[in-house]
Amino acid sequence: DIVMTQSPDSLAVSLGERATINCKSSQSVLHSSNNKNYLAWYQQKPGQPPKLLIYWASTRKSGVPDRFSGSGSGTDFTLTISSLQAEDVAVYYCQQYYNTPPRTFGQGTRVEMK
């Protein structure tokens, strides 16, 4: 299985400041046939299901605010919230879909307001 490891486990950011979440995969999720990274990011608020934010490592889902961005390639990826808003307080997960089976998720990163 591909193991996804996120860092940090939690972070506290002031309103309007940048939040950066890292995700590392135990093997590359870059597919040589199409040069795509098979990685997604989700946001989960308390009592709610996860919400897809980013796929193919850097493609923002329609309707997701542009303060959310994804970057990275191979084994190292980053989710950046450029200017943290109150509604961004949540747990964020990365997920790889390179390997079948199984799909695997990171352990989650909790983002709180400082």
Add this chain to the structure above:
Amino acid sequence: QVQLQESGPGLVKPSETLSLTCSVSAGSISGYYWSWVRQPPGKGLEWIGYIHYAGSTNYNPSLKSRVTISVDTSKNQFSLKLNSVTAADTAVYYCARGSLDFDLWGRGTLVTVSS
């Protein structure tokens, strides 16, 4: 817009079978893959498996011996069966659309395994 809704018993006894159904509304189940994902209380996400609307499946090896996912296109539903459950199977179970990333999720249903 398309919505997913999980349904089934919230309490299952140890060694018995957990059975859940996901109903797809305001859209067709055809043309897509559909997945089940679970989340133990206070913990992270675990992918259980997916099914294509035509019936092909793929399961998490850690659960494969106990899992069956099926689809009923006439009812616009797909289902999960997990047998021989233990307390470790207590979780919120989500149905979701997709086999790569998951772009649409149900609200989830808590299933507790307890006698």
